[in-house]
Amino acid sequence: MTAEPASRPRATNPNATMMAARVHAFGGPEAIRYERMARPVPGPGEVLVRVAAAGFNPSDVGFRNGFMRDVVPVELPFTLGSEASGTVVELGDGASGFGVGDHVVGRVDEGGAAAEYLTAPAGGLVHAPAAIPLAHAAAIPVAGLTAWQGLFEHASLEPGTRILINGAGGGVGMFAVQLARHVGAHVIATAGPRSADRVRGYGAEQIIDYTRASPHEALDHPVDLVFNLVPTPAEATEALCRVVRPGGALVSITVPVKPPAATGVTGTHFVARNDPAQLAGLVALVDSGAMRVDITAARPLAELPAVHRDAEAGRASGKTILIP
Numbered sequence: 208m209t210a211e212p213a214s215r216p217r218a219t220n221p222n223a224t225m226m227a228a229r230v231h232a233f234g235g236p237e238a239i240r241y242e243r244m245a246r247p248v249p250g251p252g253e254v255l256v257r258v259a260a261a262g263f264n265p266s267d268v269g270f271r272n273g274f275m276r277d278v279v280p281v282e283l284p285f286t287l288g289s290e291a292s293g294t295v296v297e298l299g300d301g302a303s304g305f306g307v308g309d310h311v312v313g314r315v316d317e318g319g320a321a322a323e324y325l326t327a328p329a330g331g332l333v334h335a336p337a338a339i340p341l342a343h344a345a346a347i348p349v350a351g352l353t354a355w356q357g358l359f360e361h362a363s364l365e366p367g368t369r370i371l372i373n374g375a376g377g378g379v380g381m382f383a384v385q386l387a388r389h390v391g392a393h394v395i396a397t398a399g400p401r402s403a404d405r406v407r408g409y410g411a412e413q414i415i416d417y418t419r420a421s422p423h424e425a426l427d428h429p430v431d432l433v434f435n436l437v438p439t440p441a442e443a444t445e446a447l448c449r450v451v452r453p454g455g456a457l458v459s460i461t462v463p464v465k466p467p468a469a470t471g472v473t474g475t476h477f478v479a480r481n482d483p484a485q486l487a488g489l490v491a492l493v494d495s496g497a498m499r500v501d502i503t504a505a506r507p508l509a510e511l512p513a514v515h516r517d518a519e520a521g522r523a524s525g526k527t528i529l530i531p
């Protein structure tokens with residue numbers, strides 16, 4: 208992870224304003240202020256994007272309450288939002304690859320997506336898919352890149368790999384199940400009753416209802432790979448290691464893993480990063496019809512405090528986008 212502050216000073220336009228969801232002091236959902244501020248100006252190599260939607264991610268809660276600040280230093284006030292889709296409305300000096308009016312999508316690790324306008328390095332963005340509404344594309348970058356890197360960089364998923372995706376009902380799970388099926392893996396997924404049909408629709412061949420049984424109880428023979436998307440307590444993480452065959456792997460995006468030596472299982476934890484080439488690959492899959500992007504809730508950006516409350520209470524399922 209970067210040691211640079213996530214937020215950076217931005218030049219602003221004294222004659223134009225915008226609405227943005229900002230945090231002036233870390234705290235509960237009430238710390239989020241939906242307020243008017245000066246509109247940013249694109250710097251060299253940057254574009255100004257009129258945001259169609261920002262994607263909500265669980266990490267936004269950590270940026271709001273300050274839990275993320277040891278990992279990613281944040282300067283206050285901080286505009287929330289790590290991914291967005293929208294329309295290019297202005298180019299900074301030397302910005303290339305896009306023209307005014309182009310539809311783009313991208314991951315912005317420095318925040319700023321939860322606003323009417325966003326400046327971002329042009330090189331970090333890609334053209335949005337044409338096959339889905341522009342706002343829906345905001346769901347792709349963080350969850351899609353995390354799924355891609357987990358399956359293809361930190362694991363070597365192949366046709367026939369027997370994979371358990373633990374926590375497939377969320378945003379990362381949506382992409383992980385579809386990517387794994389796309390390469391011909393055999394997918395077993397854990398999902399609750401509210402998500403089971405959706406996850407089956409992504410191609411999962413077996414669903415384990417995690418509210419009734421653990422993978423350890425439900426599986427009759429081991430898997431080659433576990434992709435863990437749930438912040439499991441230590442005991443549950445160890446139990447996941449025990450459903451993997453010796454020589455197999457557990458890849459986690461939540462808790463660190465140290466499989467017991469006797470299991471012969473490799474454990475990996477990683478933090479995903481922006482990768483425009485991989486994001487373009489995800490967009491191509493969406494445009495070809497090989498992957499769908501389900502939006503379970505599209506809510507006004509002004510309701511962001513309520514979105515945070517729902518997420519923290521476990522009331523949200525699937526992917527939420529925020530419309531400024």
Ligand SMILES: NC(=O)c1ccc[n+]([C@@H]2O[C@H](COP(=O)([O-])OP(=O)(O)OC[C@H]3O[C@@H](n4cnc5c(N)ncnc54)[C@H](OP(=O)(O)O)[C@@H]3O)[C@@H](O)[C@H]2O)c1
Binds near residue numbers: 376417437478
């Ligand atoms: N390391 C990284 O770079 C990285 C990147 C992205 C996300 N993450 C982390 O990864 C996790 C998942 O992210 P996300 O965006 O997919 O989250 P999300 O959209 O909020 O999904 C959460 C889902 O987890 C499911 N769930 C909760 N408890 C479960 C359990 N005991 N067993 C199985 N499923 C359970 C729920 O599914 P049901 O609807 O089926 O109940 C819920 O929909 C979060 O903790 C997030 O912070 C890490």
